[in-house]
Amino acid sequence: MGQDMMETLYIIGTIIVGFGVVFKLLIDLGHKIEDGLIELDEKLAIAIRSVVEKIPGLGESEPINPIQMAIGQLIANMSQQTQQPQMKVIQRDEKGLFTSEDS
Numbered sequence: 001m002g003q004d005m006m007e008t009l010y011i012i013g014t015i016i017v018g019f020g021v022v023f024k025l026l027i028d029l030g031h032k033i034e035d036g037l038i039e040l041d042e043k044l045a046i047a048i049r050s051v052v053e054k055i056p057g058l059g060e061s062e063p064i065n066p067i068q069m070a071i072g073q074l075i076a077n078m079s080q081q082t083q084q085p086q087m088k089v090i091q092r093d094e095k096g097l098f099t100s101e102d103s
Contacts, residue, residue, distance in 0.1 A: 091099045 093099050
C-alpha cells in the first residue's frame with residue numbers, strides 16, 4: 001500500500017510541476033508577444049511617417065487663409081439660419097370649399 005501511494009504522489013507531483021512549467025511558459029510567451037506588438041507598432045509608425053513625409057502636400061500644413069475662413073463661417077451661418085417658407089393663402093368660396101387657381 002505504501003509503494004502505490006508513493007507512486008501516486010510522484011505522478012501528482014509531476015503533473016503539478018508540469019502545469020506550473022506550462023503556465024510559466026504561457027506567461028513568458030504572452031510577454032514576448034506583447035513586446036513584439038509594441039515593437040511592430042513603433043516600426044509601423046516610423047514607416048507611415050516616412051511615407052507621409054515623402055508625399056508632397058500631405059506632410060506639410062500651411063496656415064488657413066483668412067478669406068477661406070470667412071467664407072467657411074458664412075456658409076456655416078447660412079446653413080444654421082432658419083428658412084421662412086412662403087405662406088400661400090388659398091381662397092374659399094361662399095360654401096367654405098377651397099377654390100382652384102384656374103377659376
